[in-house]
Amino acid sequence: MMRELELQKAFMLVEPGPVTMVSTSLEGRANVMTLTWITVLDWTPRFALCTGAWNYSFEALVKTGECVVGIATADLVETILDVGTVSGREVDKFTRFELTPLPASHVAAPLIGECYANIECRVADHIKRHNIFVLEGIKAWTNPAHRDKRLLHAVGDGTFTADGEVFHRRVRMGDKLPPGV
């Protein structure tokens, strides 16, 4: 079950640089892509997502101005490869890969039930000359019962890494931490 996460913590889902699955819904048809080209813009839930017209999800992003950013974990390594190596132009990926679309609160794009976390987003700007979409997160969800919370990172050559050793340095960050985290 997805539970709401305080919106001021949503940047913490993207800041570590995980592989994501981004869902869209165009004319009642849901689609999902694997995407690693995303960064937080600041401590508010604003993100820069990079993709262009070569991608089938691009049209849905432009036309609907909405998406859901799902955070992938190590247990989903085969799923992100499934989703990332076929096009929604030919395949209903939610059906083919047995993904669970869950209703979002504010956007038509579905939450992805298999993801550890999901962020409902609106497109705030589209910088066409660089293929950058600026997203604004409007509601965030996590599944506390998700067993494998190790985020997944893409190297770009077909190698993926999962989170390993954890370093707790909260005290050292002092007043550099944003409020509410």
Add this chain to the structure above:
Amino acid sequence: MMRELELQKAFMLVEPGPVTMVSTSLEGRANVMTLTWITVLDWTPRFALCTGAWNYSFEALVKTGECVVGIATADLVETILDVGTVSGREVDKFTRFELTPLPASHVAAPLIGECYANIECRVADHIKRHNIFVLEGIKAWTNPAHRDKRLLHAVGDGTFTADGEVFHRRVRMGDKLPPGV
């Protein structure tokens, strides 16, 4: 010793979402910041780096149009905290934190000897309304002798994770891999 890395592989240093240290050089004075708000834009070595006027390195980036993106690894967890919690306005961070500035080929900003890898970059565009710098990588370096190659990821609350389990899925990526990687 830093060795040149083929430029078409430079995106693989940033795609996994590591913590970076970004050096600049303004009027002969080198500085360095810790930065995690960066993403690749595509398979060419182009990056979107997010920072603004609140940051002392911002002025150097704007005035010189150059920087070096150094890739941090788990052995540098204390260093990235040192560098990230004081300002270059008050401190010469290379001296204070015993970092080794190495001459770059194409920019005045130094390579950071302690980093596993460095990418010399020019600012190709500055999207002021979103505090996004578009960087173009012009030369990349790695240190094959660097012992700890586990990349470091920032969660944003003072927690950092290092790369753990590795998944090799090159074959599964098929024709989705860009040329030359």
